[in-house]
Amino acid sequence: MRDYRHVLLATDFSPHSEAAAQRALDLTRRYGAHLSLIHVIEELTAQLRGAESSAFLTNRAQEALTRFAERLGLQEARMLVEWGSPRTEILRVAQEQQMDLIVLGSHGQRGHALLLGSTANAVLHSAPCDVLAVRAVP
Incomplete structure (x- = not known):
């Protein structure tokens, strides 16, 4: 296994x-790697929310990301x-930031019946x- 310096x-x-x-978190500790977290707000989700402004949705997502990081002990992460x-956004950030590893859930909030989630x-x-x-363990 190769050493990882920056994990997304x-x-x-x-x-x-x-x-x-x-x-x-386990991998970043093992390799002394930097960790960045990304959450992507889908345009369709924003359109369905209607009246809420993009700034409001961005702030809510940032707050949720901060709570997620704090709950899991990832406060030092970017x-x-x-x-x-x-x-598109995960791949763009991974390339622009020269990530060594992308870690993500095998399924998202939708699509639990699929072998592997679409994203x-x-x-x-x-x-x-x-x-x-x-994969999350039930």
Whole structure:
């Protein structure tokens, strides 16, 4: 296994994301790596919310990301909230920030019946680095 210097943890705050966060934390400690967290607000989600402004949604997502990090002991991590397609934004940030590893839940808030969630699957097949899709243990 190669050494990891910078790990990107993608989260949608689902139980699979929490399991992925634990694994990312273990790996960053093992390798002395830096950890960045990313949460992507999907444009469609924002459109469905209607009256709420993009600034309001961004602030709510940032607060949720901060609570997620605090609950899991990840307060030192760099936190990013992006807008767009989760697949596109995770891959963009991974490439721009020269990540060595992307860690994400095998499924998100939707799609539990699939073998691998659509975002995890898309990231796995297009990432510029290693990808670890973590399954939540029931």
